[in-house]
Amino acid sequence: MSDPLTTDQHRTPQGASGASDLTEVIPVAQPTRGKRARVSMPAANPADRASGVPSPVVAGAAAPTTPGGAAPAVPAATAAAAPSVTKYAPPAAPSFAAPSFAAPSFAPPSFAAPSAGAAALPPVAPGTMPPVAPPAAPSAGWAPAGGFTSPAAPGPVAGAPAAGGPNAGAPTIGGSSLATLDARNISAWFGDHQVLDRVSLTMPAGVITSLIGPSGCGKSTFLRILNRMHELVPSASLAGEVLLDGDDVYDTGRRLTDARKSIGMVFQKPNPFPAMSIYDNVLAGLKLTGTRATRDDKDYLVESSLSKAGLWKEVKDRLRAPGGGLSGGQQQRLCIARSLAVKPRVLLMDEPCSALDPTSTRVIEETMLELIDEVTIVIVTHNMQQAQRVSQQCAFFLAAQGTPGAIVEYGDTEAMFSSPIDSRTFDYVNGRFG
Numbered sequence: 368m369s370d371p372l373t374t375d376q377h378r379t380p381q382g383a384s385g386a387s388d389l390t391e392v393i394p395v396a397q398p399t400r401g402k403r404a405r406v407s408m409p410a411a412n413p414a415d416r417a418s419g420v421p422s423p424v425v426a427g428a429a430a431p432t433t434p435g436g437a438a439p440a441v442p443a444a445t446a447a448a449a450p451s452v453t454k455y456a457p458p459a460a461p462s463f464a465a466p467s468f469a470a471p472s473f474a475p476p477s478f479a480a481p482s483a484g485a486a487a488l489p490p491v492a493p494g495t496m497p498p499v500a501p502p503a504a505p506s507a508g509w510a511p512a513g514g515f516t517s518p519a520a521p522g523p524v525a526g527a528p529a530a531g532g533p534n535a536g537a538p539t540i541g542g543s544s545l546a547t548l549d550a551r552n553i554s555a556w557f558g559d560h561q562v563l564d565r566v567s568l569t570m571p572a573g574v575i576t577s578l579i580g581p582s583g584c585g586k587s588t589f590l591r592i593l594n595r596m597h598e599l600v601p602s603a604s605l606a607g608e609v610l611l612d613g614d615d616v617y618d619t620g621r622r623l624t625d626a627r628k629s630i631g632m633v634f635q636k637p638n639p640f641p642a643m644s645i646y647d648n649v650l651a652g653l654k655l656t657g658t659r660a661t662r663d664d665k666d667y668l669v670e671s672s673l674s675k676a677g678l679w680k681e682v683k684d685r686l687r688a689p690g691g692g693l694s695g696g697q698q699q700r701l702c703i704a705r706s707l708a709v710k711p712r713v714l715l716m717d718e719p720c721s722a723l724d725p726t727s728t729r730v731i732e733e734t735m736l737e738l739i740d741e742v743t744i745v746i747v748t749h750n751m752q753q754a755q756r757v758s759q760q761c762a763f764f765l766a767a768q769g770t771p772g773a774i775v776e777y778g779d780t781e782a783m784f785s786s787p788i789d790s791r792t793f794d795y796v797n798g799r800f801g
């Protein structure tokens with residue numbers, strides 16, 4: 368059986384993971400996906416436009432390499448001190464530090480933890496603006512465009528309830544707190560094909576960040592790098608850093624399961640264990656992380672996780688029924704509950720509603736908005752309305768023809784959609800391409 372916790376069944380054929388059961392922690396190998404057509408864009412690589420510095424050229428069969436011919440020579444001292452970190456690499460692609468030689472000088476916005484009443488974040492074209500203020504925090508009175516119920520301002524963290532709070536006295540399993548995820552100069556390759564070029568993005572605690580952009584620009588790859596799923600692809604490699612509240616997710620001293628536990632993932636296609644009961648599906652992640660729990664703990668965890676995922680009322684009388692018997696939308700919420708049960712600090716969602724009907728989509732979106740004081744959320748979506756409804760921060764990815772994906776612009780979602788800085792952002796959010 369493939370392991371739905373680490374396998375995107377939509378992208379990976381069943382049974383390919385090599386995981387025989389839940390006790391096998393991490394699938395050992397994933398099949399390589401076929402390459403997809405790249406979006407053809409006339410503009411130069413966004414990083415080039417923003418910084419005036421040519422990007423590294425990755426040509427033909429050459430491994431990721433130094434900048435193209437127009438690039439200035441790299442002084443030896445610079446090369447030695449190149450900050451880009453090769454997290455792991457196949458032997459055939461030795462020079463992963465090279466892309467950082469010509470790194471554009473833009474810095475990710477240095478968000479502080481969001482606070483109620485913070486100023487709205489304007490859109491930012493990388494390399495064109497100084498660090499900006501934190502995004503407006505979801506606060507009492509804040510309402511998304513879709514008119515959902517306003518979530519409370521980021522408050523006490525999940526797993527660490529305030530005395531007397533709603534979870535007071537509840538059994539604790541694991542424990543978590545809202546965290547900021549910081550991606551720095553992320554570049555990625557599949558074999559010698561570079562698909563991301565020095566992407567930096569801060570995803571602040573308690574904020575929903577949406578990643579938008581045309582097909583093939585590297586959004587999913589970026590997302591999968593954030594919780595170390597990229598490395599499941601045998602030909603994959605990367606450079607850069609991912610920091611979870613300052614801790615390096617790729618630290619060699621850190622267990623892979625810790626990263627996946629802290630940074631959960633919900634895939635495009637709901638992937639519960641179909642024959643397993645709803646109750647056991649919710650608890651499946653505990654086995655993966657080796658967490659022991661009493662029966663009372665489990666009962667509490669199942670109820671609280673299903674409640675947070677907006678599914679409790681619908682399934683509380685049939686917890687022993689198989690997960691595969693639920694509707695698609697319910698299955699997706701079951702997967703969200705399963706992710707929440709291990710108390711992640713960040714939840715990554717890769718087009719979580721693309722297989723769902725509008726009603727189920729709305730329920731998932733409401734669920735996301737209710738979770739923002741529990742977990743930092745990053746969502747990939749092709750649905751521009753959804754990005755506007757659920758996210759407070761947005762990043763627009765683009766891969767110009769023949770170049771790897773990069774962020775063109777990022778910032779406050781509302782501002783990105785109403786007054787984007789870059790003409791390509793304007794064209795994309797207005798449906799002119801993609």
Ligand SMILES: Nc1ncnc2c1ncn2[C@@H]1O[C@H](COP(=O)(O)OP(=O)(O)OP(=O)(O)O)[C@@H](O)[C@H]1O
Nearest residue numbers: 399400402403557562582583584585586587588600
């Ligand atoms: N396993 C893989 N092996 C080889 N190339 C891959 C693999 N996965 C993705 N790619 C390539 O990496 C590039 C980025 O793909 P990715 O799925 O990250 O883009 P995306 O923006 O998420 O696209 P979509 O919106 O269609 O999901 C594409 O050119 C794709 O073909």
